Amino acid sequence: MIKGSKICGVSDQNTLKFIVNHLYPPKFVGFICNYPKSPRYVGFKKLEKLLNINKNKSLYVAVLVKPDQKILEKIKNLPFDYYQLYDCTPGQISSIKKKYNKKIITAFTVKDKSDLEGYKNFNDVSDIYLFDSKGYEKSEKFDHSLIKEIKFSKKLMIAGNIKYNDDLENYGKIADFIDLSGGLETSGLKDQSKIEIFLNKVKQIKNET
Numbered sequence: 001m002i003k004g005s006k007i008c009g010v011s012d013q014n015t016l017k018f019i020v021n022h023l024y025p026p027k028f029v030g031f032i033c034n035y036p037k038s039p040r041y042v043g044f045k046k047l048e049k050l051l052n053i054n055k056n057k058s059l060y061v062a063v064l065v066k067p068d069q070k071i072l073e074k075i076k077n078l079p080f081d082y083y084q085l086y087d088c089t090p091g092q093i094s095s096i097k098k099k100y101n102k103k104i105i106t107a108f109t110v111k112d113k114s115d116l117e118g119y120k121n122f123n124d125v126s127d128i129y130l131f132d133s134k135g136y137e138k139s140e141k142f143d144h145s146l147i148k149e150i151k152f153s154k155k156l157m158i159a160g161n162i163k164y165n166d167d168l169e170n171y172g173k174i175a176d177f178i179d180l181s182g183g184l185e186t187s188g189l190k191d192q193s194k195i196e197i198f199l200n201k202v203k204q205i206k207n208e209t
Contacts, residue, residue, distance in 0.1 A: 009040030
């Protein structure tokens, strides 16, 4: 059952203000903090200014790909509620979680069933599991049915080229949270009309379940 949504890759003030002030805001808003290959990457100075915007009912998520000490120290005083971590070992995540006192979304990139092996190793250090595609910045798809039969002990979030006008009810049979980024864009920029449809649709599904 869908408990909420995440809008990821927010990089401008107008979009962020629209999202956090929406009547049905997402549970999570994600910011790409250390992956310059992504067109949604936000440099530190811009990030500081962006996060001055009151999050209201949403939670702010730092999206980090194999973060080093430098970026972790840089962002430690920013108002993030969660760190979403890619390409980290359970030991690395444990150290980050303890030192910076953040909740953790552990991200797994999936192409086939073999990529699902080992997720239980992260049980003690994760608050939420995120299953994403291998595409990173490219918003590629993966077969979401691969995770359908697995019984998880953590809340589950799914991403991977999901569109704002997809049949979102189907994702609710798999996961607790739906994570969209590129699926809310037009010509590489967040599109408020698509965000509007998406957030209203998530609210409608939650009301029906």
